[in-house]
Amino acid sequence: MSEEKTDLLDVQIDGVWHKFPKGTRMIEACKQAGVEVPHYCYHPKLTSPGNCRMCLVEMGMPPRPAPGAEPAEPDEDGHLPISWMPRPVIACANTIGPNMGIKTTGPLTEGCREGVMELLLANHPLDCPICDQAGECSLQEFSVEHGKGESRFREQKVKKPKNVEVGPRIRLDDERCIMCSRCVRFTDEIADDPVLGFTDRGSHTVLTVYPGRELANNYSMNTVDICPVGALTSNDFRFQMRVWFMKETNTIDVNCATGANTTVFTRQGKIYRITPRQNNDVNSDWMPDSHRLNFHWIESEARLTEPLVLDGDHHRPATWSEALTKSADKLSALKGSEIAVIASARMTNEELLITNRLVKHLDAGHVDTVPRIEENDGYLIAADRNPNTNGVKLILGLDDPGSQLDAIREGIEQGRIKGLIVLQENLVGDAGFSGELLGKLDFLLTTYPLANPTADLADVVLPGACWAEKSGTMINVTGRLQRLNKVVDGPGATLEPWEIVRDLIQATGGGNGIYAATDLFKQLAEQVSEFSGISWEQIGDLGLPLIETGETIPLIEREKERIASGLVVG
Amino acid sequence: MAKVVERPKLKWWEQLYLPALLSGMRVTLGHLIRNLSGKTKVTMQYPEEKWDEHLPEHYRGAPALVTDEQDRERCVACQLCEFICPPRAITIKPEEIPSDDKWAKVEKRPKAFDIDMIRCIYCGLCEEVCPEQAIFLRKDYAITGTSRAEMVHDKERLYEIGGKRDGLVNKWNELK
Numbered sequence: 001m002s003e004e005k006t007d008l009l010d011v012q013i014d015g016v017w018h019k020f021p022k023g024t025r026m027i028e029a030c031k032q033a034g035v036e037v038p039h040y041c042y043h044p045k046l047t048s049p050g051n052c053r054m055c056l057v058e059m060g061m062p063p064r065p066a067p068g069a070e071p072a073e074p075d076e077d078g079h080l081p082i083s084w085m086p087r088p089v090i091a092c093a094n095t096i097g098p099n100m101g102i103k104t105t106g107p108l109t110e111g112c113r114e115g116v117m118e119l120l121l122a123n124h125p126l127d128c129p130i131c132d133q134a135g136e137c138s139l140q141e142f143s144v145e146h147g148k149g150e151s152r153f154r155e156q157k158v159k160k161p162k163n164v165e166v167g168p169r170i171r172l173d174d175e176r177c178i179m180c181s182r183c184v185r186f187t188d189e190i191a192d193d194p195v196l197g198f199t200d201r202g203s204h205t206v207l208t209v210y211p212g213r214e215l216a217n218n219y220s221m222n223t224v225d226i227c228p229v230g231a232l233t234s235n236d237f238r239f240q241m242r243v244w245f246m247k248e249t250n251t252i253d254v255n256c257a258t259g260a261n262t263t264v265f266t267r268q269g270k271i272y273r274i275t276p277r278q279n280n281d282v283n284s285d286w287m288p289d290s291h292r293l294n295f296h297w298i299e300s301e302a303r304l305t306e307p308l309v310l311d312g313d314h315h316r317p318a319t320w321s322e323a324l325t326k327s328a329d330k331l332s333a334l335k336g337s338e339i340a341v342i343a344s345a346r347m348t349n350e351e352l353l354i355t356n357r358l359v360k361h362l363d364a365g366h367v368d369t370v371p372r373i374e375e376n377d378g379y380l381i382a383a384d385r386n387p388n389t390n391g392v393k394l395i396l397g398l399d400d401p402g403s404q405l406d407a408i409r410e411g412i413e414q415g416r417i418k419g420l421i422v423l424q425e426n427l428v429g430d431a432g433f434s435g436e437l438l439g440k441l442d443f444l445l446t447t448y449p450l451a452n453p454t455a456d457l458a459d460v461v462l463p464g465a466c467w468a469e470k471s472g473t474m475i476n477v478t479g480r481l482q483r484l485n486k487v488v489d490g491p492g493a494t495l496e497p498w499e500i501v502r503d504l505i506q507a508t509g510g511g512n513g514i515y516a517a518t519d520l521f522k523q524l525a526e527q528v529s530e531f532s533g534i535s536w537e538q539i540g541d542l543g544l545p546l547i548e549t550g551e552t553i554p555l556i557e558r559e560k561e562r563i564a565s566g567l568v569v570g
Numbered sequence: 571m572a573k574v575v576e577r578p579k580l581k582w583w584e585q586l587y588l589p590a591l592l593s594g595m596r597v598t599l600g601h602l603i604r605n606l607s608g609k610t611k612v613t614m615q616y617p618e619e620k621w622d623e624h625l626p627e628h629y630r631g632a633p634a635l636v637t638d639e640q641d642r643e644r645c646v647a648c649q650l651c652e653f654i655c656p657p658r659a660i661t662i663k664p665e666e667i668p669s670d671d672k673w674a675k676v677e678k679r680p681k682a683f684d685i686d687m688i689r690c691i692y693c694g695l696c697e698e699v700c701p702e703q704a705i706f707l708r709k710d711y712a713i714t715g716t717s718r719a720e721m722v723h724d725k726e727r728l729y730e731i732g733g734k735r736d737g738l739v740n741k742w743n744e745l746k
Contacts, residue, residue: 125746128648128701129646129648129650129701129702130646130647130648130676130677130678134648156745157745162675162677163669163675163677238666239647239664239665239666239677239678240664242648242649242653244653245649245652245653
C-alpha cells in the first residue's frame with residue numbers, strides 16, 4: 001500500500017494539476033477532483049466494458065519528440081506541455097498516465113455527450129409519466145444537462161418487448177433499455193447466475209433471459225438498483241409511489257448477522273421500499289431480495305397496538321400503567337430464582353444493556369436468547385440469522401446463546417421456574433416451546449410486534465416496536481458496530497423495547513433516569529469495555545469495527561480479490 | 571406627526587345644503603330615467619341568473635379529469651399534480667392496468683384520484699404540469715357540499731365534471 005502511495009502521477013483535470021496513484025481510472029480521478037463525468041455503463045463494482053460512450057473526454061499526453069528533435073522542457077512546476085489528442089477517449093476503462101491532461105468541458109467533450117444523448121433518446125419511449133425510474137433516472141438527469149430538448153428523429157421508433165416478466169420479482173421494458181449491460185455483468189460477476197444477455201444485435205438489440213431460465217436468484221433485485229434507466233423495475237415497488245415523494249432514512253438490515261446497510265424509503269409513515277446503501281466493509285452495493293422485501297408485515301393486521309392483559313380466558317386492552325403494575329405485582333411475588341428472562345438477539349445493544357439491568361434487578365435465575373443458525377448462502381446472508389448475536393455475547397455475557405433454553409424448559413416442566421419474561425421473541429413459533437409447557441407458568445409476559453402463539457398464552461402482552469420503529473446499535477458478524485435508525489413511528493401505543501424494559505424496572509421498584517436510546521449508549525460506553533470511548537455520533541452511517549470475530553463476508557472477500565486483481569475499481 | 575387640516579369655510583349658500591341636495595337628486599333621477607328607459611344594466615340576479623355562457627375559455631374553475639375521443643381515461647397516475655399542488659389538495663393511488671384491458675399497453679392508471687375542494691385554490695398548476703393532458707380546470711365554480719367528505723371529489727365525480735375532450739395529443743396511438 002505504502003509503495004503504491006508513493007507512486008503518484010501528475011494529472012491535469014480541466015486545467016488544474018492533481019496527483020493520483022498509478023492505475024486510477026480516469027473517471028475516478030475526475031470524481032476525486034470533484035468533476036462529474038456522466039456515465040451509464042460504468043459501475044465501480046463491475047468490470048468496465050466501455051459500451052455506453054457517455055464518459056468520453058478529451059485527453060492529452062506530453063508530445064513525443066520527432067526524431068532528432070529536443071524533448072519538450074518542463075515548466076517551473078515540473079509539468080510537461082500537453083498535446084491534446086484529436087479524438088476523445090472513454091474515461092471509465094482507461095487509467096491515468098504520467099503528465100496526462102483530461103478536459104471534461106470544451107467543444108469536443110460536450111459535442112460527444114450531446115451526440116450520445118441524442119442517439120440514446122432517438123428510440124427511447126418518452127413514457128416517463130408511467131416509468132418508476134422517473135426522478136432517479138440517469139437518462140433523465142443527463143438529458144437535462146446534455147440533451148437537445150427536441151428530437152430530430154422523424155422516423156418511427158423501434159418497437160421492442162415491453163412489460164416482460166423476466167423473473168418473479170423483476171419486470172423488463174426493452175424499449176427503455178440503453179444497453180449499458182450493468183445487469184448482465186451483475187448477474188454474471190456478482191450473482192454467479194448469468195441468465196441475462198443481449199440478442200438480435202443491431203437496432204433491434206434486446207435484453208433477454210436465457211430460454212427456459214428466469215432471473216430468479218436471491219440477488220436479482222440489485223439489477224433494478226443499478227439499472228440507470230427504467231428498463232428493469234421491481235414488481236414489488238411497481239407503481240406504488242413516485243420516488244420524489246419519499247423520505248430516505250439510512251439504517252441497517254436486521255434479517256441476518258451481516259447487517260447490510262440500507263436506505264428505507266417512506267412516505268407518511270409507510271415504508272415503500274428498501275435499497276442497499278454502499279458500505280464496502282459490509283455489503284458492498286448489494287443486498288439479498290429476501291431481506292429487502294421483508295418489511296410488508298410491519299403494516300400487518302396482526303400488529304399489536306396496545307398492551308393486553310389476560311382477564312379470565314381472554315385478553316383485554318389495558319393501559320401501559322395497568323399492564324406494568326400487574327406485571328410488577330406478579331413478579332415481586334416470585335423469588336428471583338423462579339424467574340427466567342428470554343431476550344432476543346434481534347434486540348439492539350441498548351435494549352440488551354437495560355435487559356441485563358432487569359435481570360440483575362429481578363435477580364433472575366436464567367437468561368438466554370433464541371439462536372437462529374441456518375446456512376450461509378456464500379454471498380451476503382450470514383449463517384446466523386440474528387442481527388445482534390455478538391451484542392448478546394458482549395452485553396448479556398452469554399458465551400453460547402441458546403444453550404440455556406433446555407434448562408429453562410426443564411425448569412418450567414419441574415415447576416422451578418414460575419415466571420417467564422419473553423422479550424421480542426415468539427417462543428412457540430421460533431424456539432420450540434410447547435403451549436402446554438408455557439401453560440404451566442404462573443406468569444408469562446411477552447413483548448412482540450405481532451400477535452403470535454406465545455402472546456396467546458401470556459398473562460401480559462406488550463406491543464414492542466419492530467426494527468423500523470426504534471433506534472439503537474448492533475454488532476454484525478464481523479464485529480462491526482452499526483447504527484439502526486428509527487424510520488417510522490410505531491402504531492398505536494407501541495413502545496420501543498428499551499422503553500418497555502425501563503418501565504418494567506421502574507414498576508418493580510428500580511429507579512433510573514433514562515430518556516433516550518442515546519443515554520443508554522453512553523452507559524454502554526461506560527460499562528462495557530469494548531465500547532469505551534465511543535460516542536453515538538462517532539459510529540456514523542457506516543459503523544465502526546468494534547471487536548475481532550474472525551468471521552468474514554464471502555461476497556466482500558471476493559470483491560477484495562477482484563479489486564486487487566484490477567478487474568474492478570471497488 | 572399630526573397634520574392639521576383646516577376646516578373649509580363655507581359660503582352662505584353652501585351652508586343651506588340645498589344645492590348639494592338638489593345635485594344629488596339630479597343624479598338619482600337621471601339613473602331612474604335611464605333605468606326606466608332601459609339604458610342602464612342592472613346587477614345580475616345570482617343565482618337565478620348566471621353568467622356561465624360568458625365565461626372565457628381560460629376561466630379557472632374546478633379541476634377535473636377528462637377522457638379522450640377513444641374514451642380512454644387520460645390520467646396515467648404520474649402524480650406530478652399531487653407533487654405540484656400548493657395546498658396539497660390532490661391524493662392519488664396508482665394501480666396497474668390489468669393485461670386483459672383494452673389499454674393494457676398504457677400500464678398505469680389511477681385507482682383513486684381525490685381532490686379536496688376545500689383545499690383547492692384553483693391555481694391551475696395541476697393542469698399546467700400534466701404531461702398527459704388529463705386534468706383541466708373547468709368552468710364549474712359553485713362547488714358546495716354539506717360535509718367535508720362531500721367536498722372531496724373522487725375519481726368518478728372528476729370524470730363527470732371533466733367529460734370527454736377532443737383534439738388532445740394522441741400519445742398512446744397504435745404506433746406506441
